[in-house]
Amino acid sequence: MPGKTPDSSAGSHAAPMPDLMPEPSPPGVRSGVMLRLLSAGLFVVMSLFVRLATVEAPIGQIVFYRSAFALPPIVAYLMWRRQFPKALKTRQPIGHMKRNLYGGAAMVLSFISLAYLPLALATALGFLAPLLAVPAAMLFLRERPGAVAIGAALTGFAGVVLMLAPAFDGPRLDHDTIIGVAAGLAMAVATAAGRVEIKTLTATEAPGTIAFYFAVLCALGGLASWPFGWITPTGHALAYLVAAGISGGLAHITMTEAMARASVSTQAPFDYTAMLWALILDAVIFGLLPSPVSLAGAFVIAASALVIPLSARFTARSEALESAS
Structure with missing residues (x-):
């Protein structure tokens, strides 16, 4: 059940068996x-x-603030669910370490990508993760997504390709684009691996527990970068760092709760809707307007996200008609 406390009967290396659940x-x-x-x-x-x-x-300082200021909403969430502090007890410390290894690497790589690329382009590269999550879920979680889920993920990825096309239109790629794209590609791989670990942990761990340990361990990792040079944030910089942590904490809670309720492959296409928000923010905040090809890609992404619920509704109606006949 989503948000449940850890099952005391589960072993320290317990893993879910989706095909038996x-x-x-x-x-x-x-x-x-x-x-x-x-x-x-x-x-x-x-x-x-x-x-x-x-x-x-610097990136290390951003990782610290993003993680440290994610803790207050996470702890408040656990208190609201009456799981604090008992939900912090875990029987899967190795699972949390693996999840944090992948997630921490994905966070650092994502921040590097954001430093060198426009928001929409960096976000688009992250959409490789849900495409990779579908075969990863099939291989490691024994999920069996239907043709609709696989087709929707592939269609959404086609939309991402359309959005990326204008960035590669030119005689040569600049240095910043190469760094940003390379970091984005590596981030997608790490993110997909992290999502598989999250889904494994949700079989025995509360979503808030997963989010809490991720924030704590990543904050410690970011703090380790302090000797390499931090700034003294004031004004807008401090506000950006704190806001990144709070919004990141809320995002992590909702993501983990979602993974406890639906399969990885079912959720994958819905990640693509973030592209629409990235396009809007790029236009409003940075004055970056998308090309017609990018807009076409955004339309394909949005359409792919609608396939799953429409298909589910059609299937439900068909089953209801068959049972009534």
Whole structure:
């Protein structure tokens, strides 16, 4: 059950067996999808603040603030669910370490990508993660996504390719674009691996527990970069750093709750809706207007996100008609 306390009967290396577990109910899947949509929007807001902070602050310091200031909303969430502090007890310390290894690497690589690329382009590269998450879920979680989920993920990826095309239109790539794209590609791989670990942990761990340990360990990792040079943030820089942490904490909670309610492969296409928010923020904040090709890609992305719920509704109606006949 989403948000449950850890199962004391689970071993320290317990892993879920999705093929032996009952499928989530339609209301559970719908709530998982809604939470995933909210999470996608919050992650874009977090990315905006991170990009603004990279103008002054080094990456390690941003990682610290992003993680440390994510803790207050996470702890408040656990208290609201009456899981604090008992939910902090875990029987899967190795699982948390693996999740934080992948997630921490993805965070650093994402921030590097945001430092060198426009928000929309950096976000688009992150959409490789849901495409990679579908085969990863099939291989490691024994999920069996249907043709609709696989087709929607591939269609969304085609939209990402359309959005990326204008960035590579020219006689040569500049140095910043090469660094940003390379970091974005590596981030997508690390993110996909992290999502598989999150789904594994949700079998026995509360979502807030997963989010709490991720924030704590990443904050410690960011703090370790202090000897290499931090700034003294004031004014806007301080506001960006704190806002990145709070929005990131809320995004992580909603993402983890979503993963406890619906399969990885079902959620994958809905990540693409974040692209629409990235396009809007790039235009409003940075004055970067998308090309017609990028807009076409955004339309394809949005369409792919609608395939799953429309297909589910059609299937439900067909089953209802068959049972009534």
